Amino acid sequence: MNVLSELRRRFRISLEALEADAGEAAELVLPSKDPRFGDYQANCAMPLGKRLGLPPREVALRLVEQLSVEELCEAPEIAGPGFINLRIKDEWLLGQLERMVADVQQLGIDPSEQPKTFVLDYSSPNVAKPMHVGHIRSTVIGDALCKVLRQLGHRVISDNHIGDWGTQFGMIIYGYKHFVDEEALEANAVDELSRLYKLVNRLVEYHATREQKIPGVEQQIVELAGRLEQMDDATELENPKDRKRAEKRLRQSENQLTELRATLDELRNQVAAAENDRELGPLLCEHAEIGAAVLAETAALHAGDKTNQALWDRFLPACLASIDEIYDRLGVTFDHTLGESFYHDQLEKVVEELAQRGLVKESDGAMCVFLEDFEAPFIIRKQDGAFLYATSDLATIRYRMGEWAPDAIIYVVDHRQSLHFQQLFETARLWGYDHVQLEHVSFGTVLGEDGKPYKTRSGTAVGLSGLLDEAVVRALRIVGENDDAREQPLLSTEQRQENAERIGIGAIKYADLAHNRTSDYVFSYDKMLAMNGNTAAYMQYSYARVRSIFEKGEVDVDALRNSGASILLTKPEERALAMALLQFSEALERVATDFRPNHLTAYLFELASIYSGFFENCPVLKAEDDKLRNSRLLLCDLTARTLARGLKLLGIEVVERM
RNA sequence: GCGCCCGUAGCUCAGCUGGAUAGAGCAACGGACUUCUAAUCCGUAGGUCGGAGGUUCGAAUCCUCCCGGGCGUGCCA
Numbered sequence: 001m002n003v004l005s006e007l008r009r010r011f012r013i014s015l016e017a018l019e020a021d022a023g024e025a026a027e028l029v030l031p032s033k034d035p036r037f038g039d040y041q042a043n044c045a046m047p048l049g050k051r052l053g054l055p056p057r058e059v060a061l062r063l064v065e066q067l068s069v070e071e072l073c074e075a076p077e078i079a080g081p082g083f084i085n086l087r088i089k090d091e092w093l094l095g096q097l098e099r100m101v102a103d104v105q106q107l108g109i110d111p112s113e114q115p116k117t118f119v120l121d122y123s124s125p126n127v128a129k130p131m132h133v134g135h136i137r138s139t140v141i142g143d144a145l146c147k148v149l150r151q152l153g154h155r156v157i158s159d160n161h162i163g164d165w166g167t168q169f170g171m172i173i174y175g176y177k178h179f180v181d182e183e184a185l186e187a188n189a190v191d192e193l194s195r196l197y198k199l200v201n202r203l204v205e206y207h208a209t210r211e212q213k214i215p216g217v218e219q220q221i222v223e224l225a226g227r228l229e230q231m232d233d234a235t236e237l238e239n240p241k242d243r244k245r246a247e248k249r250l251r252q253s254e255n256q257l258t259e260l261r262a263t264l265d266e267l268r269n270q271v272a273a274a275e276n277d278r279e280l281g282p283l284l285c286e287h288a289e290i291g292a293a294v295l296a297e298t299a300a301l302h303a304g305d306k307t308n309q310a311l312w313d314r315f316l317p318a319c320l321a322s323i324d325e326i327y328d329r330l331g332v333t334f335d336h337t338l339g340e341s342f343y344h345d346q347l348e349k350v351v352e353e354l355a356q357r358g359l360v361k362e363s364d365g366a367m368c369v370f371l372e373d374f375e376a377p378f379i380i381r382k383q384d385g386a387f388l389y390a391t392s393d394l395a396t397i398r399y400r401m402g403e404w405a406p407d408a409i410i411y412v413v414d415h416r417q418s419l420h421f422q423q424l425f426e427t428a429r430l431w432g433y434d435h436v437q438l439e440h441v442s443f444g445t446v447l448g449e450d451g452k453p454y455k456t457r458s459g460t461a462v463g464l465s466g467l468l469d470e471a472v473v474r475a476l477r478i479v480g481e482n483d484d485a486r487e488q489p490l491l492s493t494e495q496r497q498e499n500a501e502r503i504g505i506g507a508i509k510y511a512d513l514a515h516n517r518t519s520d521y522v523f524s525y526d527k528m529l530a531m532n533g534n535t536a537a538y539m540q541y542s543y544a545r546v547r548s549i550f551e552k553g554e555v556d557v558d559a560l561r562n563s564g565a566s567i568l569l570t571k572p573e574e575r576a577l578a579m580a581l582l583q584f585s586e587a588l589e590r591v592a593t594d595f596r597p598n599h600l601t602a603y604l605f606e607l608a609s610i611y612s613g614f615f616e617n618c619p620v621l622k623a624e625d626d627k628l629r630n631s632r633l634l635l636c637d638l639t640a641r642t643l644a645r646g647l648k649l650l651g652i653e654v655v656e657r658m
Numbered sequence: 659g660c661g662c663c664c665g666u667a668g669c670u671c672a673g674c675u676g677g678a679u680a681g682a683g684c685a686a687c688g689g690a691c692u693u694c695u696a697a698u699c700c701g702u703a704g705g706u707c708g709g710a711g712g713u714u715c716g717a718a719u720c721c722u723c724c725c726g727g728g729c730g731u732g733c734c735a
Contacts, residue, residue, distance in 0.1 A: 027675060034678075043677055046715060056715075080678060081715060126735080163735070248725090340735095366733050375660065375731070382733045389735055418662060419730055444663085445728085482697050490695080515671070518663075520728080522670065526684095531697045533683035534672085541697060549694050590674060602672065605682080612699065621694050636694095658697075 001096050001108060002585045004031065007040055007069070007086065014066035015044070018052070018059070031583070038077070038085035039579060045082035056082030088579065090569050096582050097567050101634055104561070107645055109585045111153025118156045119400050120146050122412035123332070126163035127319035127339070128172050128197055131326050132461035133454050133523070134414070137443045140509045140651065141517055142412040143332045144597040145441070147649045148588055157404050161396060162323075162339035164316060170298030171200040173311050174290070177297075189318035203283060203290045206274040209267050217264045224257050266459075299386070302344070312341075326464055330505065331651055343395040347387040350395045351380055359430055369427050378423040390424065397428050401436060408437035410595065415442035415518070441595045444520035446512075454523050472504035474525050475537075479503065479658065490657050499655045503529070503537050506652040510536030513650050514601040534605040536652055539643060542608040544658045545615070546640040549633070551657075553621045557637055565630035573614040574635060580610045581638050584646065597650060604646045611639050 008026040015022035025044040032041045045063060049056035060082040067076065074087040100108035122142020125131050142158070149156045175196030184192040228250070274280050287293075301308040320337075327333065351367055354360050359369050360380070368377035380391045400409060411421060421440035428438060448454040456462055479496050483489045491499065511528035514535075515521040531537055550557060569575045587603030590596070620636060623629040644654045 024675090028677085030674085030677080032678095033673095033681095037678070041677085046677080050715080083678070124735095166735075364732075368732075373661095377732060379733050384733085386733090388733070415663070416729055417735080420735085422662090442663090478697080485697085486695085516673095519671085520664085524670080527670065530684075533670095535683090537697080538683095541695080545695055545698080552694055594674080596674085598672080599674070602674095602682095605672095609682090615694080616690095616699060619694070658695085 001099070001110060001582070002589060003088065003096075003582060004029065004040065004586050005589070006072070007042075010067060010069055010072075011042060011044070011063070013068070014063055017066045018048070018062060031586070032085065035576075037079065037083065038087040040086040040088070042076075042084040042086070045078075045084060049082065060084050090575065093575075093578055093582060094567050094569070097578055097634075097638065100581065100638055101561055101567075104641075107584065107638075107641060108582075109151060109588065115153045115155060116407040117404060118149055118154055119404060119406045119409045120149075120156055120158045120412070121161050121410065122146075122158070123327075123334070124161045124163065124413070125323055126166060126168050127316070127323060128164075128168040128193065130194060131323060131464040133446050133464060133467055134461060135464055136467070136508065137446065137512055137517070138412045138414070139327075139330065139332055140512045141441070141443060141597060143330075144509075144513055144600075144650045145410070145412070145591070145595055147651065148591045148597070148600065151649055152588055152592055154592075157336065157400075157406070158334045159336040159338055159400070160334040162337060164319070164339035165302070165341040165344060165392075167294060167298050168197065169301060169312060169315070170294040170296075171204070172197055172315055173297045173301065173308050174294050175200040176311060176315075178287070189315070190322040193315055193318055194322070199280075200290065200294065202274065202280055203287050204294060206271065206280070206284060207288065207291055210271050214264065214267050214271070217260055217267065221257065221260050221264065224253060224260065228253050228257065302386070326468075329468060330509075331653075338396075338399075340389070340392050343392045343399065346395040346399070347391045350391055350398065351387075354380065354394075354427075354431060357431065359427070369423075369430075371423060371426050371430075374423060374426075378427050390420070390427075393420075393424050394427065394431070397424075397433055397436075397438075398431075401433055406436060408439060410439045410441055412441045412443070415444060418442055439595070441517070443517040447520050447522045449522060449524060451522065468505060468508065471508050471525060471529070472500050474529055475504035475507065476500035478529060478537075495657065499658055502653040502655055503540060503658070506536035506540060506647070509650060509652055510539070510601060513597040514605075516598050517596060534601060536647070539604055539608060539647060539652075540655055541658055542611060543640055543643045543647075543654045544656060546611070546636050546643070547656050549620050549636055553633075555633055560630065560633055560637065563630065565627070565634060567634050568628060568631040570628065571618055573610075573617045574632070576610050577614045577635055577639065580607045581635070581642055584642050587646075588649070600646055600650060604643060607639065607642060607646075 008029045011029050012022045012026040015025050025048060028044040028047070029040060029042045032038050042060075042063070045056045045060035048054075049059045052059060057078060060078045064076045064078065064084060069076070069086070072089060072092050074089055077085045077087075079085055096108065120142055122145075123135060123139040125135050146156050146158050172193055179196060179199055181192060184195075275284065297308060301312055351360065354369065355367075360367050361370055361377075362368070363370075363377060365383035366377075366379050367381035368379050370377045378390055379388060380394065381387055397409065400406060413421070418440060421438075425438040425440075428436075446454045454462055476496060479491070479499050483491050483496065507525075507528040511521075511523070527533075528535055529537055531541060549555075567578065569578060584603070584607075587600050590599040614635070618632055620629065620632040623632055647654055
């Protein structure tokens with residue numbers, strides 16, 4: 001039962017009697033932050049007073065007169081300028097909790113009154129490239145949203161829109177044709193393909209750096225230095241405001257110049273390193289045109305070249321197996337994996353259809369959709385005739401609408417692509433898909449401890465597989481040290497390993513989910529594996545601590561649930577816990593409303609803290625009598641189940657002992 | 659140039675569509691294990707919410723300007 005929804009429903013009725021804008025005003029019923037103000041508070045009397053020309057307290061009084069909440073709340077209190085404070089009746093609270101006790105499957109969470117169909121697009125790695133730290137957020141957030149929405153009774157179709165038709169395959173094909181070790185390919189296709197990809201990528205990078213990037217940066221430095229010389233005069237401007245602005249620009253340009261010079265040094269070092277590399281060096285000259293050659297292999301694949309198509313058919317399964325290995329480890333699954341290649345033969349038609357609607361204009365040889373409010377056009381076909389991801393994204397929308405008729409399509413993709421999605425959504429609307437909710441659920445960058453995007457020391461992206469390994473290794477060390485420190489260790493070697501896997505992977509996921517997704521966050525093993533604070537390890541420990549009571553007391557949980565024992569609220573800590581347990585579904589609803597899993601982590605952390613208060617103050621096994629003992633056991637059971645379910649919805653496993 | 663995002667305690671971050679005294683964790687200091695897991699808990703200290711205006715009964719939250727930072731910006735994804 002979602003208490004907040006229920007209260008709002010009732011307020012809506014009483015608001016309508018006052019001829020107010022009931023829907024909007026009812027949204028001002030909120031959970032109270034301070035227990036002194038009850039469990040919930042309605043803040044709508046103040047704005048309404050203004051609109052109705054009445055004193056807010058008078059409005060509050062009338063609202064309360066109309067309000068029908070007798071069985072649910074104590075008599076509402078009006079406080080301050082016109083706050084209406086509501087305290088849930090213990091009796092009603094207990095009724096709800098007993099429902100939760102009995103409802104093993106759903107924990108008393110009612111399905112949404114208006115179930116919707118969502119298509120969830122997340123993870124979307126490029127196959128043939130090892131997954132790296134940049135994929136973690138999309139995968140983890142998307143998976144959590146998927147699970148939460150389903151828990152709330154929505155129909156969710158998860159679709160992994162993998163990049164399986166791009167340049168990276170051109171690289172592998174080129175690599176195969178020049179460098180393959182057939183024996184290695186037979187023995188372990190993924191490793192060999194990965195080797196080929198990396199080798200070709202490094203060769204391409206070398207030439208691109210030497211022939212394009214370095215001259216580009218040099219040019220920028222020359223231009224900027226030239227502009228800087230001219231700027232010096234500007235500092236003598238008389239108008240203080242102009243002068244200040246000029247000084248600022250000067251400062252910024254100087255910083256920029258320093259940065260550019262550093263970049264140039266770095267690029268030159270990279271080139272030198274490649275030339276001195278024993279493996280790479282000898283190949284550099286021979287493969288001078290590799291950049292163009294890779295594009296040609298890609299183009300040949302797209303054009304239906306038999307050899308390349310055969311290679312694609314041969315390589316793809318191994319590539320998929322490689323990313324599936326990571327998904328297995330993360331416990332992430334998808335209903336569909338329809339990548340770019342799936343839409344390949346639909347792209348021409350998409351451009352035609354848009355053209356028929358008069359949406360397409362040719363510009364500099366490219367097919368463009370020009371949109372109001374956007375400077376740059378949305379390009380759907382390049383000069384050379386090739387299609388872009390804009391085109392395949394449009395084809396994907398059409399397919400999804402035809403196949404699943406969703407109410408919403410949600411893209412869990414990093415914030416740097418927001419412009420692309422704005423243009424994509426606008427184009428889709430003009431195309432006729434104007435009733436579907438298209439949502440870019442964006443997220444920030446994972447940063448290293450230096451505050452810059454998380455990279456290895458050599459500047460490459462951190463591999464996801466190694467990231468998970470490291471977390472598990474560290475978790476194992478912590479688990480071992482702590483268990484060894486006990487007089488009587490609790491865990492076998494196997495249990496320690498199993499725990500480390502759950503704690504390590506859970507730590508990474510939880511750290512990601514606990515941050516507001518729109519902001520960047522600093523990746524730190526020490527913080528995410530800490531036993532204090534809002535971490536997976538703390539939540540898992542809280543869970544294990546609750547469970548140990550049942551073990552210690554040799555309590556049969558099923559029997560307890562079916563015993564008909566009732567819950568008693570004899571201390572404030574018991575009531576606070578009861579209230580928190582009941583509010584689980586509100587937390588889930590908040591997650592679903594704005595697609596922010598951190599509302600759920602915040603709730604779980606709050607619940608664990610409140611449970612701590614209960615644990616300190618309310619003896620369970622040594623309660624005064626059996627009735628109280630059983631009551632507290634039921635509260636413990638509900639806490640354990642809520643923690644486990646909440647973590648499960650975040651894709652995190654609990655451990656029974658730690 | 660234009661567009662989007664960010665700036666909250668020494669550090670890392672919460673703060674839900676504007677609500678009552680801005681919260682956690684870490685670090686600091688002081689307490690609690692013959693008592694259900696001390697991998698824990700409790701307490702103390704720490705803030706001009708980047709700055710200045712404005713809207714409002716009420717602003718960290720909304721608007722304007724300024725300062726500082728990130729990202730994006732016509733043929734990559």
